[in-house]
Structures are given as structure tokens and as C-alpha cells.
Amino acid sequence: MGMASMANTFTLPRFNFNPSRTLSSSSSLPKIFTLSNPISIPSPITNVSSSITRRAPTLIRATSSSSSFGSRLEETIKTTLSENPVVVYSKSWCSYCSEVKSLFKKLGVQPLVFELDEMGPQGPQLQKFLERLTGQYTVPNVFIGGKHIGGCTDTLKLYRKGELETLISEAIAKNKGS
Secondary structure, three states: OOHHHHOOEEEEOOEEEEEEEEOOOOOOOEEEEEEOOOEEEEOOOOOOOOOEEOOOOOOOOOOOOOHHHHHHHHHHHHHHHHHOOEEEEEOOOOHHHHHHHHHHHHOOOOOEEEEHHHOOOHHHHHHHHHHHHHOOOOOOEEEEOOEEEEOHHHHHHHHHOOOHHHHHHHHHHHHHHO
């Protein structure tokens, strides 16, 4: 008997996407995959006399973020911005972010800095939320006195026009008065 005839076959299930079906009448999660006809592929294992059939579960739950997550994130960001005179959302490797942080250091300001690339999965989520909030996806994303200033170019323009220090002073005074 040749090697090809001795090879075993593993049977894998075939899944069909079906977002319109629901788990039950009490659940709002969609049934995403349904089990259909299995497909067979040759096994790399030889000299085994029985065929192995594996079936995947007929349902795979997809996780989705609830609307309350977005509102909690929004509240957290708004609280952070109102309680801190200068906030910078940054990435540790970004040269524009470094330039803005250096400028604040030169001015004697210690902003609250969030390094989005060091926050794990929350970093991209936060960056997407900031984009919805400000219309800006790029970093640095600078806030002074709870107001969105913009990125590196915007911050440097305010500095060159002599307006940045005034905004920072007002934000610090406002923060101390709260």
C-alpha cells in the first residue's frame, strides 16, 4: 500500500456567516456562525488506522463594546481634561510628540501625558475616541484648560505668536480655583 493511501483525513467544519439569526428570544447577541457541511483535508500524520473527526461549536459569540463603555470613556476623558491644566495624548516613539513635550518642559510646564502606545488595547480605543471628540486622529493631541489645541504644529504656532503661555497660565489659575 502506498504512502498516500495510508494517510489519515481530518474533517474540519465549514462555517457560514449568518448575522441575522439570534441566540434566543431573550438575547440581543447575533448568532454569527452556523455549522454546515464539514470539509476534509489530508492529515500529515501517517500510519494511524482511524480517521479523526472534530466539530467546532455551532455558535461563536462576538464581543461588542456596549454604549455604556463609550459614555464611561467620554466621562473619564472629560474629567481628566477638566482636572488637569495641560494634557497631551502622545506616542513614545513620535518625534512630534517629543517636540511638544520638550516645549512644555522648556516652559516649566508638566503636562499630564498619556503614551497611547504603552497602554495596551486601551491605547487605540482611546485614540479612536479622541478622533470622534476632536476630529484629529494624529498625535500629539494637546488640550489646555480643557480645550482642544490641536497637534504639534498648532501648539508651536500658539507658542510663536506668544499665546501659548497665556493659555497655560489661565488654565493653571482656573485649575487652582476649582
